[in-house]
Amino acid sequence: ILNVEQSPQSLHVQEGDSTNFTCSFPSSNFYALHWYRWETAKSPEALFVMTLNGDEKKKGRISATLNTKEGYSYLYIKGSQPEDSATYLCASTTSSNTGKLIFGQGTTLQVKP
Amino acid sequence: GAGVSQSPRYKVAKRGQDVALRCDPISGHVSLFWYQQALGQGPEFLTYFQNEAQLDKSGLPSDRFFAERPEGSVSTLKIQRTQQEDSAVYLCASSLQEPGLEAFFGQGTRLTVV
Numbered sequence A: 001i002l003n004v005e006q007s008p009q010s011l012h013v014q015e016g017d018s019t020n021f022t023c024s025f026p027s028s029n030f031y032a033l034h035w036y037r038w039e040t041a042k043s044p045e046a047l048f049v050m051t052l053n054g055d056e057k058k059k060g061r062i063s064a065t066l067n068t069k070e071g072y073s074y075l076y077i078k079g080s081q082p083e084d085s086a087t088y089l090c091a092s093t094t095s096s097n098t099g100k101l102i103f104g105q106g107t108t109l110q111v112k113p
Numbered sequence B: 001g002a003g004v005s006q007s008p009r010y011k012v013a014k015r016g017q018d019v020a021l022r023c024d025p026i027s028g029h030v031s032l033f034w035y036q037q038a039l040g041q042g043p044e045f046l047t048y049f050q051n052e053a054q055l056d057k058s059g060l061p062s063d064r065f066f067a068e069r070p071e072g073s074v075s076t077l078k079i080q081r082t083q084q085e086d087s088a089v090y091l092c093a094s095s096l097q098e099p100g101l102e103a104f105f106g107q108g109t110r111l112t113v114v
Helices: none
Strands: A005-007 A010-014 A019-024 A030-038 A045-050 A056-059 A062-067 A072-077 A086-094 A097-103 A107-112 B005-007 B010-013 B019-024 B031-037 B044-050 B053-056 B065-068 B075-079 B088-095 B109-113
Touching (some): A097 B044, B044 B065, B075 B088
Antiparallel strands (some): A019 A072, A030 A086, A086 A107
């Protein structure tokens, strides 16, 4: 894997559904994996930064896991709410350039009431 | 302010016009980044400053793009002779360390070139 890729590109779910997205990234020279939530007309908001293989992080109904050996991360949302509607971006950084975020194209989530 | 501030929020430019986009990072943040997000794509790195030094400008798409941060705080991204392909959201981010694990983003400037 040479680039950061996210799937699906978009997702429509009903309120209360649980959902998950995938981010794949280059595993060589890995430094950190970032998840951001970007709501329309707002700033991208940092959700998680993960650095260690096997990391699991949780914030309320949202959690994320990291597998650096195979180069993927999952973001889970339990019991989706309309306010979860946003674009979710993942980005990786490498040990040779620790600040430069390489983004995927994002997953746009729409939660219907 | 408490966060990263960008201005203007929206800019419409006629093709060939020069534009300047401003970023006010969080006070005391050493690192500052500019990203460009074209429609339907993820943000792409443009350039990086550590204080006033521009350490990486490898992402600037052409010599029409120029960025500066003369006093190590406010940064300006200038685009000369704008083209339609320059239409995008331009995001600025800052982080405390050099470069830090956590970057804080502004709301972006949406540039439309007509």
